[in-house]
Amino acid sequence: MLSQRSKILAQYFYIFSVIFVCGAFFLAFITYNLITPFVIGHKLYSVSYYLWLLLPITAIFYFMLFLFRMYLNLSAESFKSDIIKLFEITVISVFLIYAVLFMFKVTYVSRLFIGYFSVYSFLSLIIADYTGRKLAVKLKRRGYSVRNIVLVKGDDLSSQRGAGGIKDLLVSSEYLGIKLVKEINKKDQNGLIDYVANNPVDEVIFDIKGDEIADIKEVTLLLEEKGITVKIPTNFIPFKYSKVSFEKVGDFPVISFYTSPEDDIRLFAKRLIDIAGSVSAVIIFLLPALIIGILIKIDSKGSVLYKSKRIGKNGRIFTFYKFRTMYSGSDELREELIKDFSKDGIEIKLKNDPRITKIGKILRKTSLDEIPQFYNVLRGDMSLVGPRPPMPDEVKKYSIKQRRRISMKPGITCLWQISGRSMLSFEDRVELDLKYIDNWSLKLDFIILLKTIPAVLFAKGAL
Structure with a gap:
């Protein structure tokens, strides 16, 4: 759930950021045209000579944002670390733009223009990051694309600690449109069904041990009939290195645990x-x-x-x-x-x-x-x-x-x-x-x- 919504939101941020980079491109060209007349040896060119650069620029910046896996963790604390990553992305992207110019033997694009663009693109990425976060929070507060989550906790201490971890994650995921609306104990299944019947609920997350899965069989089937998404964490299997994926083998749903990349x-x-x-x-x-x-x-x-x-x-x-x-x-x-x-x-x-x-x-x-x-x-x-x-x-x-x-x-x-x-x-x-x-x-x-x-x-x- 969180991973999928993170990836979707990240794509919006990539597009949002690239639009800001395009703005930086035109701002750099305007600045260049204002300064160039006072710089000896620089020739003015029409913007049409530079427009083709937008294609490799947008492709490079989009790819670098994807490569650095930006915006997959939009916590409040991640903004500062984002600035460092955005600086690295800008440096590498500008280097790749120079490589494109060298590859196609383009000599008329001014280094002064590239210098302006480097500064403006970095600043534009920071502004896009900050603005995008504020916009995401504002949309959530207005109820746009918000998913209401019910967390069902187990009885033992290990399960409660797990539920606490999941609770903290849900509470900190405001940018993703996640709202924790209710916490219920595993034993209170009637209370769970009653709450779901009388309140808007999109998902129910169970935090239980492996040997407790049979105890929730009936309630999960009832939730299925109501069209409610059910999630069960896989932390009941204490793998140290493995990552988890879900797939189908024929008609049989299976959980895959893997240590090497499977993306x-x-x-x-x-x-x-x-x-x-x-x-x-x-x-x-x-x-x-x-x-x-x-x-x-x-x-x-x-x-x-x-x-x-x-x-x-x-x-x-x-x-x-x-x-x-x-x-x-x-x-x-x-x-x-x-x-x-x-x-x-x-x-x-x-x-x-x-x-x-x-x-x-x-x-x-x-x-x-x-x-x-x-x-x-x-x-x-x-x-x-x-x-x-x-x-x-x-x-x-x-x-x-x-x-x-x-x-x-x-x-x-x-x-x-x-x-x-x-x-x-x-x-x-x-x-x-x-x-x-x-x-x-x-x-x-x-x-x-x-x-x-x-x-x-x-x-x-x-x-």
Whole structure:
């Protein structure tokens, strides 16, 4: 209920915010035309020359608001944190606008105009945020789209604490048009039916334990006949990491508990980003890859590529590619296992391993040996961002908790790649991988990709 209404309200806020950004665009153009005559070297252009920019601008800002998952938690306390996020959104969006101008080789759009737009768009987003909140509260007070909720509490202390938590959430959800109209004890089912019969009620939320579900069977059927929505929290199953979704298997309604992301829309967006990123990387690195291949052949005998079996999502085996960095005949598989699985790989690994070729040392230091993995991403075996793919022998030694690393598609870069890479212990890498899985979002992927660039350029923690 709250989640669905949050998503719907967020969409209204996205559109509302983008309209304000469009206003910032025209305000920036007006300011630019007023200032430009006094700035030497700047030529005036008609607004028609700039109008086409509105399309990428609105698309970029809308996508960034979605990427940052803005307005899904519209509590009074979230406004201050929103300002920080809106600043980040503005900076990234302006950077992407510059990228669009560079891509289409547009030279007549003034940097001064972009500067004005950057300031005005940030301020417009803050104004839209503040105005939207005030408008949402005003509409609720007038009774527009308000849902009346009855909360049915259980008897034991654990249930009462749960009900208290739900009550606090309902009370704080004024922006969503939620109104808690009545609290009733589970035992007073006649009182519940009587209240529903004589008052406007949209939903009834039960806070009970799993073994109490049978006790409310009859009253839930009566509520169904009256057309009242019934909600039962799933906190009677004490999962530590799992998220919850509801679906149908044939005609049977089921509750799904999952630890890895199951959001089809966001995962589809992640896959589109993977395809676009890997295709771009293949084009960019095609010539360097050919040169690297020639250098590998000149430097030592053997194949250009090193191939090994890796474990993908939920135990699927795939062929993993990278440039060969060791002399042919060396046990590169064993060396990789030591590197990736050792409880303290940095101590075991030799600083001047004689098995590594001259060009191999450079490739490892710069991470250029990873270029062929973009082919794995294009095939769908891997993603741009995700836990690094382990080897079969490594997975055999995993504990039950560690096996959760393979519940998500592996990636070229990950949290521990930007947090010290080989300087971290195996246990630290596992914790960072699980942290990524539990907190995955498109925004997190974007941040990791950005931080990977300096980590690679400065060879932070590279072996």
